[in-house]
Amino acid sequence: MTRCYDVLVIGAGPAGAAAATHAARAGLSVALVDRSHFPRSKTCGDALSNLALQELSDLGVREPLESQGTAVSGAVAVFPNGYAVSRDYGALPGRILPRLLLDAAIVERAVNAGVELLEGQHVEQVEQSSAELRLKT
Known part of the structure; x- marks a missing residue:
């Protein structure tokens, strides 16, 4: 079966689901694969910066997630070579929130915005012509 969309997003993690939501809100037909x-559960540090929380506000999913997880005032990333990078969030805290909850909330928002979610689809091939992309799952 052939279906046509204005936008095709491969990967329904936070970035993909957010991009799909914004495209659908702009009036485009969108498939999220x-x-x-x-x-789903996903191994992750589960940390969200205060900037990430602003994006969740823009998507309309921050408020329902506010009671979940733990607020944090900053973050430190330590690399295998011992190098460390730290960030203080200041007056706007970040949050530790399980990806199980985060991903589900953003994907649900995308579907509510009109995105067609194609779950359980492994992309096998992408073909490009001058006018379109064809995706084989």
Whole structure:
């Protein structure tokens, strides 16, 4: 079966689902493809910066997630060579929030915005012509 969309997003993690939501809100037809089924658990540090929380506000999913997880005032990343980078969030805290909850909330928002979610689809091939992309799952 052939279906046509204005936008095709491969990967329904936070960035992909957010991009799909914004495209749908702009009036485009959007398909969001992921090999997983949602909600799903994903290994991750689960840390969200205060800037990430602003994006969640823009998407309309921050408020329902506010009661989940833990607020944090900063973050430190330590690399295998011992190099460390730290960031103080100042007056606007970040949050530690399990990806199970985060991903599900953003994907649900995308679907509510009109995105067609294609779960359990592994992308095998992408063909490009001058006018279109064809995706084989």
